Amino acid sequence: MDIVVCVKTNPDLQMVRIKDREAVTEAVPYKIGDLEKNALQAAVDLRAAVGGKVVALCLAEGNRKAAEDIKVALAMGADEAVVIDDPALAAPDQAAVAAALAAAVKKLDACDLLLFGEGSTDNYTGQVGPRVAELLGLPQISYARKVEAAAERGVVRCVRSMDDMLETVEAPLPAVVTVVSEINEPTIPGLMQIMKAKSKPLQVWSLADLGSEGPAPVREVVSNLAEEQDRKHILFEGSAAEQADAFVDALIREGVLGR
Amino acid sequence: MAALLVYSEKIDTARELVAGGKQLAAALGLGVSAVALGPGAGAAASELAAAGADTVYVSEDAAFEGWPADAVAAGLAQVADIAGATVVLVGSTRRGKETAPRLAQKLGAGCVSDVNGLIAEDGDLVAARYAFGGATTAREKVATPVKVFAVMPKTFSVEGAIAGAGTVETPTLDVKSSVRVVDRRAKEGDHVNLDAAPLIVGVGRGFNAREDLALGDELAGALGAVVGCTKSLADFEWLGEDRIIGLSGAKTAPDLYLGVGVSGQIQHTVGVAGAKLIAAVNKDKEAPIFAMADYGLVGDLYEVLPALVERLKNV
C-alpha cells in the first residue's frame, strides 16, 4: 500500500516568545508537528502490517530549512520525502496549502492512503485534510484513533473519536484519514535511523514542478495578538512542608481558602 | 434577499447559531436561513423555524444518517445555492469542523474554523480564533464572495432570542456518502463541568502511574476542587476527555488553578488563562508553567502533595 503522509513543520511553540503582545518567531527553529508525528507512526505501523511505501510530503510554508527538518520523518521510517518549496507559498492560507498538496499527490501518482494530523500544532485549523479530500474527490475519515487497512478488500477501516461517541467506519481506497494524538505514541528515532535517513530519497519541488500557479488568497489575517497576562511569579523555596505552609498562607491571604 | 445560512447537527448549537446569526445578518442586510439534515430532522427544522430562522431547509435523506462529512458538505453546498447564501456558519463540533472546510472547498470559499468570536465590522465579518497553540488570538476575514465560518459551540447565547415563525422547505438534494458506518458506541466519561468549577487541580504527566492520581484526588478533596487534566492523561485513558483543559478541551475561569506535574505548554495553559490565580507544583524550576504562575512550588509532587494535604487539614 502506498501511503502519503502530509507533514507540516511549524515554529517550535515552546521557543516562541511574546513581545509587545506579538508572537516573535524570528530565529525560532521549526519542527514537525505533534499530530503529524502520530500520522507518520500510523503509516509506518500500517506498512509493517500490509507492506508498501511511505512518502512524507511537506509544504515548506516559509521554513527555509524544511528539507532538513523533514529528515526527522525519514528517520521515523518514511521511505521517501518530498518538500514543496516556493516563494509564492511562504505564508499560504489553507486553500493554497490544500491546492499545492493535492497537486503534489497527483504528481506522486501512486497513493492509496493519504494521512494527516487532525490539526497542525500551531494553528490547528484542521482544514487541509478535508480540503484535499474534496479536491481529489476522495472519502474522508477524520479523528481516527485506530487505522487498519484491508488492502485485499480495497478499504480502510478506522475507529474515529467523535465528540461523544466512538465510530467504526470503512471507506474505499484511496481515502483521506486524519488522526488524533491517542492513536499511538510516536517512537523517537535512534542514531542508526537518523544516519540511515541521510541516504533516503528527498526531492524538492516548486510550484512550476507541480504545474500550478501562485494562489489567490481566500483569507486575511487582520491582527494576531496575545492577551495581556499579569501574574505574580512567586516561587517558594525550602522543604515540601515549608513551601506548603507558605502556599496555603498565600491562598488564605488571597481569600481563596478559609472564607 | 441573500442569506446567512446556519447549520449544526447539534440542535443546541444550531439554535445558538440562529440567535447569533440573526444579529450579524441584520448588520449585513441578510436574511437568516437554517439547515436541518438527517432522518428525523423535521423536528429540529420546526424548532429552528420557531427560534427565528426565516427559512429552514430540511432533508431527511438517508445519506445524512450519522452526518458523514462528504454528504453533508455536498448537501450544504446545494442548499447554499438555493438559499443564495453569502455566509455559512457551521457549528464547530468535531463533525462540523471536518465538514466546514470540505464545504468551503466546494464553494471556492475561504473558511475560518474554531471561531470563538464573530462580529460585523464595516459591512464585513471578523472572526476570532486561537493561533500559535493558543498563545495569541487571530482576527481573520474571509476574502471570497461566499464565506464559511466554523463557530465553536457556546460562542453565541440563545438568551433573549426573539421567537419567529419561519417557513420550512424540503428541497431534494443529490447526496451520497462513500464512508460506511460499521459500529457506534457512546464514549465513557464522567461528565464533569470544568467551565463552572471555582477551584481546579490540573494533573499532568508528572504522575508516574494511574494509581498515583489518588494523590491528586486527595489534594482536590482537601481544597474542595475539581480535577482537570492535560490531554496526555486523557490520551492514556487515565481520565476521561471531559477533564481535558486547553485548546481541545475546557476553557476555564476558576478562582484558582493549581497545576500538578503539568509542564505548561500553551495548548494546555490557554484553558486556564482566565483563572484569577495560577499556581503550580513542578520539580523542574525551568518548567514553562512557572513563567505564567502566581505561585510556584518547586519540588517532587510525591513529596509536595502529601505536605499540602497535611497542611490543609489545619485550615
Ligand SMILES: Cc1cc2nc3c(=O)[nH]c(=O)nc-3n(C[C@H](O)[C@H](O)[C@H](O)COP(=O)(O)OP(=O)(O)OC[C@H]3O[C@@H](n4cnc5c(N)ncnc54)[C@H](O)[C@@H]3O)c2cc1C
Ligand atoms: C493541536 C494540539 C492540541 C492540543 N490540545 C491540548 C489541550 O487542549 N490540553 C492539553 O493539556 N494539551 C493539549 N495538547 C498537548 C500539549 O501540547 C502538551 O503535550 C500537554 O499539555 C503536555 O501535558 P503534560 O504537561 O501533562 O506533560 P509534559 O509536558 O510531559 O509535562 C510533565 C511535567 O511534569 C513535571 N514532572 C515530572 N515528574 C514530576 C514529579 N515527580 N513532580 C513534579 N513534577 C514532575 C515535569 O517537569 C514536566 O514539566 C495539544 C497538542 C496539540 C498539538
